[in-house]
Amino acid sequence: MNFYTSEPGILLAVDCIIFGFNGESLEILLIKRGFEPERNKWSLMGGFVQPDESPEGAASRVLTQLTGLEDLYMENCGIFGDPKRESQGRVVSITYFALIDTHKYEHIISDHYEAKWFPLDQHPNLIFDHEQMIAAAKKELRTKAALYPxxxxxxxxxxxxxxxxxxxxxxxxxxxxxxxxxxxxxxxxxxxxxxxxxxxxxxxxxxxxxxxxxxxxxxxxxxxxxxxxxxxx
Amino acid sequence: MNFYTSEPGILLAVDCIIFGFNGESLEILLIKRGFEPERNKWSLMGGFVQPDESPEGAASRVLTQLTGLEDLYMENCGIFGDPKRESQGRVVSITYFALIDTHKYEHIISDHYEAKWFPLDQHPNLIFDHEQMIAAAKKELRTKAALYPxxxxxxxxxxxxxxxxxxxxxxxxxxxxxxxxxxxxxxxxxxxxxxxxxxxxxxxxxxxxxxxxxxxxxxxxxxxxxxxxxxxx
DNA sequence: CCAAAAGTGTTCCGTATACACCCATGA
DNA sequence: TCATGGGTGTATACGGAACACTTTTGG
The missing domain is CATH 1.10.10.10 (Winged helix-like DNA-binding domain superfamily/Winged helix DNA-binding domain)
Known part of the structure; x- marks a missing residue:
């Protein structure tokens, strides 16, 4: 039973900024989006929050789906909720940055996604506001990393x-x-x-x-x- | 038109932790909830995110509704999305803390809400997970205030x-x-x-x-x- | 032996911190 | 005039920053 039947339904998603380090430069893991809208364009890995999970849970699930790794370091780093941020529907996205040891990821093959590491400053154009998401994540990463190891x-x-x-x-x-x-x-x-x-x-x-x-x-x-x-x- | 018709609708809300300072102690502004569920219990000021506004927009609107003040300092300080956090429906709440000069607020009379300042450490029991929201806000306030004035x-x-x-x-x-x-x-x-x-x-x-x-x-x-x-x- | 990166010792300096002391004033 | 809180001057210590110098080893 839901008391709030008159309230609007807004879709809630998560997007993950996955940072890696190859010894030379910082990288992010991007995927070619496999569904509409914007199919086949590069984007952050994301997904919708399901009824039985929290946003963190959703981010964690999505990360495991892509990398095969569990218990990755993960932290909320933004909320993107402009009513017009996606042209094709009203979606509020919560972003999380994740930190992973690139070498661990190399052993995993996730056939379901076309994923690729890009140097942080040389990645392809991204859909929606994913560029801003990365910028916010980068800033948050810097702030956090200055205070915590x-x-x-x-x-x-x-x-x-x-x-x-x-x-x-x-x-x-x-x-x-x-x-x-x-x-x-x-x-x-x-x-x-x-x-x-x-x-x-x-x-x-x-x-x-x-x-x-x-x-x-x-x-x-x-x-x-x-x-x-x-x-x- | 919405591409994501198969995705679940989750309600999105905001809750505001409103801090004030009376010269002696830190206080928070709480309201007696005017609607079901949990009517007449003390809670944070909150509201649902509307289709035409962002979460920040919603928080800002809600703050103005209560205090009559605009452009308050406001900052995201948490996301509460446990599937069971509200017994009566699936609501994810984004929290914002706001800082206001108590004296400015005293001049405003908002008849619609029964609101009251409480010392931060001596407030009544609150509904749902609002207690945790305050704890998170307090922590975030401390962190931010150590870095920014x-x-x-x-x-x-x-x-x-x-x-x-x-x-x-x-x-x-x-x-x-x-x-x-x-x-x-x-x-x-x-x-x-x-x-x-x-x-x-x-x-x-x-x-x-x-x-x-x-x-x-x-x-x-x-x-x-x-x-x-x-x-x- | 030389180049090059790893690592140690030492100095300098700004600033956090402590605290003695002076200032202004109402009761 | 004295108690009280506001405010300045000054000494100390610690830690960031710079840098000379030593160590190790492959080519």
Whole structure:
């Protein structure tokens, strides 16, 4: 029974901005839309919120459908509800950004979707207001990442400090002093040194580290105050 | 024409967490609900998103209906979409917190609603998940206010520095060194000294200031790094 | 041995923080 | 004149930032 029978039905959707990091640049995962309207155009992965699920649930479902991965890091980053945002119906879309380790995704083959990674700044034109959604997600990512160490979600289990540094450089489009960055990170107790070294990217080799998940989960860190003042916006 | 005829209709609502500051404590404005279900119980001010408006538009409309004020500072602070959050229908609610100068509101009489200010920590039981909405709004307010000088929206045009300090003390539930706070704020160029003094609260009197709106609007400030490390969460 | 990246030690400087002290005024 | 809150001056400490320098190793 519904008490609100006189109220208008508005369709509720979710769209996901899926960020990945390939070691060189930030990327987003886009799909060729498989249904009308706008079939065969590039767009964000999305879907409608079903009666038995919450918006987060819908986003999570949609992400798993596409990547085969569960429990991805995910966060609301906007609401797009302009009455005219879709020409063919009234849809309010809630956006979520997700962070995934590209290497995990490579092993998954999702035949149902034509999906492809694009460098964040060189992607094809997108439908509706998906461009703005990405812009908002990028901004939110920057803000969050300046306050919380979420960018680790973009890296493999084992990573080197130069890798993280280069990730931060991509996200904020700056150059970091790797020496100070390294020290700051180590002082945070957020990462644990492993015995192994990555020798692919340098002769000396950089030690691998793994995340100290206890600290990662519990501690809410503004560990990157070190970053210059661009940190917010 | 709607392409998505097979998709489920979910009702979309907004709820507003309206913060005010009376000089002593933070307050929220609640109303006695005038319709079923849950008629006559205390709740946040809310309403359904109409076909011709965005969620922000709906929140703004609802705020004006209640307070008579336009262009209030307003910000999205959550999405509540659990399928079972309302027993009597499927409603997803988007929440916005609003900041208003209590004194402005006092002059307005909105006969249509039974509304009342409550101290933030001593309000009556609320319907549905409105309690959680307030908790989320409070958290978001703290985070935002640590990065941006939004709390000025809670003060009158003319205010004294001790007033702002006490506002920050309320929001974060801490004690500040008013002397350092004052200096920091002045150094930010965010406020402009007036000739007049407030003699109500002390014998010496504290100078009134007004906001430097140019700086307020343009500069994105983390001017309260001065606050201890509780600032986020 | 040299180039190049990883990593350490050291210095400098701004700013958060603490707190002594002065100011203005009503009772 | 004294109690009270407003406000300034000054010392300290910590952490961001810059950078010289050492380490490691493949070519």
């Amino acid at each position: 979420i960018l680790f979600e973009l890296l493999p289990e084992k990573f080197t400090i130069p890798q993280i540094a280069s990730l931060y450089e991509c996200v904020y489009n700056i150059e970091l002093d790797k020496r100070n960055f390294s020290r700051k990170l180590l002082a945070s107790d957020l990462i644990i040194k492993l015995k192994e070294k990555d020798k692919e990217n340098s002769k000396k080799g950089a030690f691998y580290y793994r995340l100290n998940t206890d600290i990662y989960k519990e501690k809410i860190m503004s560990f990157l105050r070190y970053l210059p003042s661009w940190s917010v916006d | 939004i709390l000025f929206e809670l003060l009158p045009e003319k205010f004294t520095i001790p007033q702002i300090a006490s506002l920050y003390e309320c929001v974060y539930n801490i004690e500040l060194d008013k002397r350092n706070f004052s200096r920091k704020l002045l150094a930010s160029d965010l406020i402009i000294k007036l000739k007049e003094k407030d003699k109500e609260n002390s014998k010496k009197g504290a100078f009134y200031y007004r906001l430097n709106t140019d700086i307020y609007k343009e500069k994105i400030m983390s001017f309260l790094r001065y606050l201890p490390s509780w600032s986020v969460d």
